[in-house]
Amino acid sequence: MPGNAVPPETILILGGTREAADLATDLVAANPRARIITSLAGRTREPAPLAGEVRTGGFGGVDGLVHYLHETGVTRLIDATHPFARQISANAVKAARLAGVPLDIRTRKPWERQPGDSWIEVETLEAARDAIPPRARVLLTLGSQHIGLFANREDVHFVVRMIDPPETILALPDHALVLGRPADTAAAETMLLIAHRITHIVCRNSGGQAAYAKIEAARQLGLPVIMVGRKD
Ligand SMILES: NC(=O)c1ccc[n+]([C@@H]2O[C@H](COP(=O)([O-])OP(=O)(O)OC[C@H]3O[C@@H](n4cnc5c(N)ncnc54)[C@H](OP(=O)(O)O)[C@@H]3O)[C@@H](O)[C@H]2O)c1
Incomplete structure (x- = not known):
C-alpha cells in the first residue's frame, strides 16, 4: 500500500x-x-x-x-x-x-429434495451406516475422518471419493478409492456411478453447487441417496 x-x-x-x-x-x-x-x-x-x-x-x-x-x-x-x-x-x-x-x-442452505429424488434422510453418520442394505455398492463422499465409522460393514463394497490420498490405508475391508474433486456435471457423475455399479450414495446435505452433480445423477439413475442432514 x-x-x-x-x-x-x-x-x-x-x-x-x-x-x-x-x-x-x-x-x-x-x-x-x-x-x-x-x-x-x-x-x-x-x-x-x-x-x-x-x-x-x-x-x-x-x-x-x-x-x-x-x-x-x-x-x-x-x-x-x-x-x-x-x-x-x-x-x-x-x-x-x-x-x-x-x-x-454466507454458509450454504441445504439441498431440498426434488421430484424424482429417492432420499433416505438420516440425522447421523451412524444412522447412515445402519441404513445401508446388505451387499450394497456405496459411493461414500465424506471426509477421511468419518470413513472408519463404516468399517464394520464388511458386506458392503465402498467407493470412497477423496480430494487428497489418505495418509493411512482406509479401514474399510472392501473398497476402491477415487481421488479428485466432485465432477461438475451429472453426466460425469453418472459415468462414475455406472462404472462402479453403485447402488447407493451416502453423503451429507452440504448444499451448494460444487457437490450437487452426484445428486442429479442419482435422480436420473433412480438410485437411493442416504442423506445425512444437519441437526441445526
Ligand atoms: N466439514 C466439512 O465437511 C468440510 C467440507 C468441505 C470443506 N470444509 C472446510 O474445511 C475447513 C475445516 O472444516 P472442519 O469441519 O474441520 O471445521 P471445524 O470443525 O468447524 O473447525 C475446527 C477448527 O479448525 C480451524 N478452522 C476451521 N476452518 C477454518 C478456517 N477457514 N480458517 C482457519 N481455521 C479454521 C479452527 O481452529 P482454531 O479453533 O484453532 O481457530 C476450528 O476451531 C473449513 O474451512 C471448511 O469450510 C469442511
Missing part, C-alpha cells in the same frame, strides 16, 4: 469452499482498494489458487480469532465455510461480537 496508508476496508473470509473462493474473486474485483484475506484451515494439501491474500491454519479458538481480527485490523468478517464446519462458525459468532466486527454469514 503506497505510503503505508491504511486500506479502507479489510475483509476476512473464513473459507474452504468453492463459494468462498468465488466470493474472494468478486470482492477483489469490486473493491480494488480493500484488503481481502481468505482463511483456510489447511486441511487440503494443494488448495486451488485464490484471489487476494490467503492465510492458513487455525487461529487458536475464539481468543485467537479475536486477536487476529484486532491485529489485522479486520473491518468485516464473512463466514463462507462449509455448513458442517460448525466449530469455526460458532467461533466466528463469538469472536465477531467480542471484537466488535460485523459478521456476514
